[in-house]
Amino acid sequence: MEEIPKNHPRYDSLKIREKLSNAVINGITHHTGLIAHGRGEAFDYILGEKTNKYTYEAEKISAAALLLADDPVVSINGNVAALNPGDCINLSNEIPAKLEINLFHRSNERVNKIYVELKKNGADKIYGLKADANISFLDHNRGLCDKDGIFSSDVVLVPLEDGDRCQALRKMGKKVIAIDLNPLSRTAREADISIIDNVIRAIPNITYWVEKYRNFDRDALKEMVDNWNNNLMLKNICTYISKRLNSMF
Ligand code: PTJ
Numbered sequence: 001m002e003e004i005p006k007n008h009p010r011y012d013s014l015k016i017r018e019k020l021s022n023a024v025i026n027g028i029t030h031h032t033g034l035i036a037h038g039r040g041e042a043f044d045y046i047l048g049e050k051t052n053k054y055t056y057e058a059e060k061i062s063a064a065a066l067l068l069a070d071d072p073v074v075s076i077n078g079n080v081a082a083l084n085p086g087d088c089i090n091l092s093n094e095i096p097a098k099l100e101i102n103l104f105h106r107s108n109e110r111v112n113k114i115y116v117e118l119k120k121n122g123a124d125k126i127y128g129l130k131a132d133a134n135i136s137f138l139d140h141n142r143g144l145c146d147k148d149g150i151f152s153s154d155v156v157l158v159p160l161e162d163g164d165r166c167q168a169l170r171k172m173g174k175k176v177i178a179i180d181l182n183p184l185s186r187t188a189r190e191a192d193i194s195i196i197d198n199v200i201r202a203i204p205n206i207t208y209w210v211e212k213y214r215n216f217d218r219d220a221l222k223e224m225v226d227n228w229n230n231n232l233m234l235k236n237i238c239t240y241i242s243k244r245l246n247s248m249f
Contacts, residue, residue, distance in 0.1 A: 023082030063209030069155035101128030
């Protein structure tokens with residue numbers, strides 16, 4: 001692949017594209033993951049490629065919800081396995097939470113490749129290989145999950161989820177924390193807590209708050225989570241976007 005000049009104004013963004021396109025070649029990321037990334041990139045551009053105050057709050061609340069959970073799971077798909085696997089492993093260790101490979105376009109070959117990638121990045125136990133259960137209300141390969149992983153979890157963190165699965169997980173009674181740069185997506189509207197941020201920034205931000213809140217009073221954390229108004233946050237983000245765009249020219 002052609003070398004990207006370091007002084008290119010979009011160097012970071014081009015490096016991320018390169019990472020994902022290599023991960024497609026290596027069989028980790030599904031080819032449609034590039035399309036999903038393009039949509040995310042467009043929203044990130046509109047958001048100014050930084051975490052805004054409303055999202056930062058969502059990341060704090062997510063950390064609280066993950067710390068309060070009895071059986072939390074961090075779900076890993078082909079995009080996040082390419083973008084920041086190490087950060088996801090670190091977050092799952094800090095909570096602590098189970099790490100499960102859970103794919104929309106599931107194939108054993110890709111599950112195995114992601115497994116190797118996570119192991120290379122230092123993961124200990126990884127769920128998602130057994131696929132001995134189904135996310136209820138989904139009758140397709142995308143519903144496969146581990147009985148002692150996502151299936152029996154109470155809180156799931158899903159980066160780049162699709163709306164149907166997010167809805168199905170909620171119907172199963174789980175608290176869903178979704179990371180999705182598109183505030184209009186069904187996932188963002190369905191999740192209990194939506195993080196409208198790039199996974200690259202979101203995972204380290206949540207980890208920061210997990211460390212801060214670890215010894216915090218549990219009742220106080222519970223109150224924060226119970227008082228969270230996801231709809232209001234999405235409304236604030238949309239206002240933030242329109243104000244930002246209106247003031248640009
Ligand atoms: O690896 P698999 O088989 O599980 O497949 C993963 C993809 C992402 C291909 C699959 O879940 C899919 O098709 O997702 P969607 O329905 O296209 O949704 C992806 C959402 O993620 C979109 O709303 C994007 O805006 C958002 N997105 C893309 N890149 C990022 C992102 N959100 C946060 N950070 C990103 N880097």
